Amino acid sequence: MRVLVRRGSLRGILQLAQRLFFAAAILLLGYCGWVVGDAWIFQQRESRVLQRLQEKQPKAGAGSLLRPATSTPGPAVITASGLIGRIEIPRLGLSAMVVEGTSTRTLRRAVGHIRGTALP
Numbered sequence: 001m002r003v004l005v006r007r008g009s010l011r012g013i014l015q016l017a018q019r020l021f022f023a024a025a026i027l028l029l030g031y032c033g034w035v036v037g038d039a040w041i042f043q044q045r046e047s048r049v050l051q052r053l054q055e056k057q058p059k060a061g062a063g064s065l066l067r068p069a070t071s072t073p074g075p076a077v078i079t080a081s082g083l084i085g086r087i088e089i090p091r092l093g094l095s096a097m098v099v100e101g102t103s104t105r106t107l108r109r110a111v112g113h114i115r116g117t118a119l120p
Helices: 006-057 104-109
Strands: 083-089 094-100 109-113
Touching: 006 083, 006 094, 006 104, 094 104, 104 109
Parallel strands: 094 109
Antiparallel strands: 083 094
């Protein structure tokens, strides 16, 4: 069986397909930009929060005389936002915040930690 298509209608179909693909490309690039921007903003905000938490903690040598020699460090405190800390791999040039949770939103923004497992 042979299908006959007029040249004019074929040109119109191809132009429509071209416009649809162009619109889809623009939408996908916008989505990628939004995801990258959202992750960057989240990383910066959590980095500032971690910096403030580190500034509030006393230095290691300051209170060492007041603590008994047999004391063991307690569990790490996880903030209300779920911030645990930062992981850095200098050889790879990687630095990322670690937060509590494994939801899609959490993993899109930062490194996730599974609840109930040991802290890094």
